[in-house]
Amino acid sequence: MSTAVTVERLVKHFGQNRALDGLDLEVRSGEVHGFLGPNGAGKSTTLRILMGLMRSDSGSAEVLGADPWNDAVALHRRLVYVPGDVELWPTLTGGEVIDLLGRMRGGLDATRRAELIERFSLDPGKKSRTYSTGNRKKVALVAAFASRAELLVLDEPTSGLDPLMELVFQEEIERVRTEGRTVLLSSHILAEVERLADRISIVRDGVTVEHGTLADLRHLSGTNVEVTTSRPVTGLHELAGVVDLEQQGSTARFLVHGDALDAALKHVGEFGVTSLHSAPPSLEDLMIRHYDVSRGSDSQRRPEPAPDQQEVGDA
Amino acid sequence: MRDDLTGSGLLLRLGLRRDRLRLPIWTIAIAAFVPFFFNSLANTAGEDPQGAVDDLAQAQTMLDIFAGPVYGLDSVTLQKYFLMYTQEFLIAAALMSILLVVRHTRGEEQSGRAELVRSAVIGRHAPLTAALLVGMITNTVLAALLFLGALGIGFGAGDAALYGVSIAATGLFFAGVTAVAVQVVESGRAAGGIAGIVLAAASIGRGAAAAQGEDSVALWFSPMAWANLTKPITDPTWWPVLLTVGTGAVFAAVGYALSVRRDVGLGFFAPRRGRVAASRWLSSPFALAVRMQRRTILGWAVAMGLLGMVWGSLVGTVDAIEGSEAMFGTELERGYLSLLGVTQALLVGVFALTSMARVRSEEVDGRLDSALGTATGRFAWLGSWTLVTVLGTGLLLLLSGLGLGLAAFGATGHGALLGASVGGVVGRFPELLALIGASALLYGIGPRWQGLTWVIYGYGVIIRFFGQSLPEPVQQLSIFQHIPRMPVEEFSVAPVVYLSVGGVALVGAALFAFRRRDL
Structure with a gap:
């Protein structure tokens, strides 16, 4: 399978602040790739480098087989980009902006344009100045989905959208996927990525800390188990692969890593199981675990919380 | 309450x-x-x-x-x-x-x-x-x-x-x-x-x-x-x-x-409702820059034309003495027109700088990412905005000179004043071209530097009106001191050429610098 985006060891400084610290990213052709991380992790910076708006200090980036900085114009005929903060020309109407962006990209599908305006319930006759944040986002999304680009680069595309519009957005992404086009979607909304993405990369402090399919990540992480037994379970904490153990009377909650699941279940079985819940960890669990674990060392490494400053640099 | x-x-x-x-x-x-x-x-x-x-x-x-x-x-x-x-x-x-x-x-x-x-x-x-x-x-x-x-x-x-x-x-x-x-x-x-x-x-x-x-x-x-x-x-x-x-x-x-x-x-x-779809011509960064600037240019055009007419119509009261040169307007009349011509060109300079500041606000206000995320190159982007400024500046100079000259002609009956006024104002175009080039270059290097163009402009204005007693090299530093004050002084080609070439070179350098920097 060919790759649409390849990023290796990308580094970018803003003054003293190291926004990207050797970030890796691989997006395969035809997949929806979720690019996850909290504010200030370096998502927007990465996407802006991929769009040729910024140059990296070191490392390499390739988009659709081309150099995003040197081949920007040729490349942009083949992709669309929706920035994180959509600002529009205040005196143009939404309809005019959609057409202008489409034409500057090299054309847009008039039928799809009409259909998308309808679906996103956008009023295209209003001046952009009067649009809310969500409506400005819709204008950019309509222009993006009405294009025939092979790659869509979307920076937090649903921020500002209401839940109904988020559903429309998800359906549109599905449609893009079935057409075999590629989507790189940055987000900090886990449910959205969980639902849409084929593969995921999680970034923290400018480094990719996890990547793979959701199933891969879950396997790495393990299974959440809640078990109630007739006699209180003992000796669980001695088992390899069992972590985060909490016991309350006859109920035990714990996380068990993939290959230790069998041993753990056999162990609790000896205490007379009356009820058992098991669930794969949600992406949220994965993220929280990741950030919780690293927070201690993180705060030592960087006494000033940099994310805020970095957001300024991103914008 | x-x-x-x-x-x-x-x-x-x-x-x-x-x-x-x-x-x-x-x-x-x-x-x-x-x-x-x-x-x-x-x-x-x-x-x-x-x-x-x-x-x-x-x-x-x-x-x-x-x-x-x-x-x-x-x-x-x-x-x-x-x-x-x-x-x-x-x-x-x-x-x-x-x-x-x-x-x-x-x-x-x-x-x-x-x-x-x-x-x-x-x-x-x-x-x-x-x-x-x-x-x-x-x-x-x-x-x-x-x-x-x-x-x-x-x-x-x-x-x-x-x-x-x-x-x-x-x-x-x-x-x-x-x-x-x-x-x-x-x-x-x-x-x-x-x-x-x-x-x-x-x-x-x-x-x-x-x-x-x-x-x-x-x-x-x-x-x-x-x-x-x-x-x-x-x-x-x-x-x-x-x-x-x-x-x-x-x-x-x-x-x-x-x-x-x-x-x-x-x-x-x-706010009024607008079109639900863009007209056919709104399809390029140049068209966008025109669309963003056209009202401003129109407003300036009306103002500069009127100002020229008011000032020009007063030329008749400058000097009642009919001298031998009356056919071409008297020396005083032409002195008056040259001063007004210089002043109008400097006013149009304010337009040029505020117009160039618009391309900076495209970036600072966050619209640039959307535009350059399309197949629009950076040369085309900065070049379009600069070109619109240059064309607007030329148009305003022409209208200023026409307003001044037509009114002066009407007031005195000296036809020669019309051509002299238009030439006197439009002839200063290279100064403004150099100013626009400087603004573009400073922006190309980084948006925060563009405001320094006002220092170049302000220096020129002060030298022009109040700096006659200063040493020659200090005066020559101003970009507004090189083109002769027409119609009083003789036209000379050299400053027109070097200011124009300099202006174009600055724009070229600006495009190059803008191509290389982060946004």
């Missing part, structure tokens, strides 16, 4: 905090021109101020249009001569006040910060009150500094106080006018434009009224004349100050009244 002002004090402190650099820079920069102008006068006319002013008074109309009404010309001292520069100080105080009020009112609403403020425990009138108070404090500081400056150049205490206060009062008048303008329209730029039009109209009206005579009744209808009417030194009169401040207060009251009849963030008129 009492609650309407809640939080004014808090907002005042916030406003002063935000202006902690602007306030001293503006006021000190303005007041610094008191000793600067005075010293340059002392250098050129220190021996015989009466003689120097008598020479000037030969072109009484020109004097009136730029500086009038002037008083006490029968016994001139250097201090009285200095008062001929009052208009420059008035314009500076007015611009300072207009920008200040726009920044603290409509500017805040446009950025969305006002929503945050107004949702707190802040009365509905507090933001405007705080803005006007910042304006009052700033103008009071200006009055104090001007007072000290005037004392320093030999004014008596009473005259120095009257001088400083009358200028600051004009600043407050325009703060009041701006308080109305910001209620009416939704964008700070448009509000500033409205106040600027009032300033320009008051200035032109003052010149035209002064040309009728220093006792013309029409002077009382032009606020820019009221400071002159206090007549420091000659016949100190305080009550025009009350007229100025009082009228300003009436405007401010209208502003308050309008502000409660509209919603936060909106203007007085509901």
Whole structure:
């Protein structure tokens, strides 16, 4: 399978602040790739480098087989980009902006344009100045989905959208996927990525800390188990692969890593199981675990919380 | 009602905090021109101020249009001569006040910060009150500094106080006018434009009224004349100050009244609906730049054309003596036209710089990412905006020259004045090309540097009008000192060529620099 985006060891400084610290990213052709991380992790910076708006200090980036900085114009005929903060020309109407962006990209599908305006319930006759944040986002999304680009680069595309519009957005992404086009979607909304993405990369402090399919990540992480037994379970904490153990009377909650699941279940079985819940960890669990674990060392490494400053640099 | 002002004090402190650099820079920069102008006068006319002013008074109309009404010309001292520069100080105080009020009112609403403020425990009138108070404090500081400056150049205490206060009062008048303008329209730029039009109209009206005579009744209808009417030194009169401040207060009251009849963030008129699809031509960065600028260019075109016609029509009063050169207009007429031509070109320079500033706000306001995320290259982007500025500048120069020349022709019957006026104004195009190139290059290097172009421009203006006594190399540093003052001086090709080539080269360097930097 060919790759649409390849990023290796990308580094970018803003003054003293190291926004990207050797970030890796691989997006395969035809997949929806979720690019996850909290504010200030370096998502927007990465996407802006991929769009040729910024140059990296070191490392390499390739988009659709081309150099995003040197081949920007040729490349942009083949992709669309929706920035994180959509600002529009205040005196143009939404309809005019959609057409202008489409034409500057090299054309847009008039039928799809009409259909998308309808679906996103956008009023295209209003001046952009009067649009809310969500409506400005819709204008950019309509222009993006009405294009025939092979790659869509979307920076937090649903921020500002209401839940109904988020559903429309998800359906549109599905449609893009079935057409075999590629989507790189940055987000900090886990449910959205969980639902849409084929593969995921999680970034923290400018480094990719996890990547793979959701199933891969879950396997790495393990299974959440809640078990109630007739006699209180003992000796669980001695088992390899069992972590985060909490016991309350006859109920035990714990996380068990993939290959230790069998041993753990056999162990609790000896205490007379009356009820058992098991669930794969949600992406949220994965993220929280990741950030919780690293927070201690993180705060030592960087006494000033940099994310805020970095957001300024991103914008 | 009492609650309407809640939080004014808090907002005042916030406003002063935000202006902690602007306030001293503006006021000190303005007041610094008191000793600067005075010293340059002392250098050129220190021996015989009466003689120097008598020479000037030969072109009484020109004097009136730029500086009038002037008083006490029968016994001139250097201090009285200095008062001929009052208009420059008035314009500076007015611009300072207009920008200040726009920044603290409509500017805040446009950025969305006002929503945050107004949702707190802040009365509905507090933001405007705080803005006007910042304006009052700033103008009071200006009055104090001007007072000290005037004392320093030999004014008596009473005259120095009257001088400083009358200028600051004009600043407050325009703060009041701006308080109305910001209620009416939704964008700070448009509000500033409205106040600027009032300033320009008051200035032109003052010149035209002064040309009728220093006792013309029409002077009382032009606020820019009221400071002159206090007549420091000659016949100190305080009550025009009350007229100025009082009228300003009436405007401010209208502003308050309008502000409660509209919603936060909106203007007085509901925004009109527009097209649901773009017209066929709106399909390139150039078309976008034209679309963004066309109203501004149209407004400037009307203003410059009218200004040219007003100034040109006064050429007939410059000199009644019919000399042997009458067929081509007299020497004085052509001197007058050349001065106006230079002034108009410098005014068009303001358009050029504000127009180039638009490309910076495309980036700073966050629209650039969307545009360059399309198949639009950086050359095309910056090149388009620069080209629109260059074309607009050319058009404005042409219209300025046509307005001036046609009116001068109409007033005198000398056909040669038409061509001379158009040539005199349009011939200065290379200066502005160089200015645009400098602005583009500074922006290309980084958006924060672009404002420095105003230093290049301001230096040129000061040298042009007040720097005749300075050493030649200091004068030659200005880009406005190279092209001859036509039609008085002979046309020469060399400066036209090197300024044009330089301007184009700067634009080329700008494109190159913009291509290489992060956005």
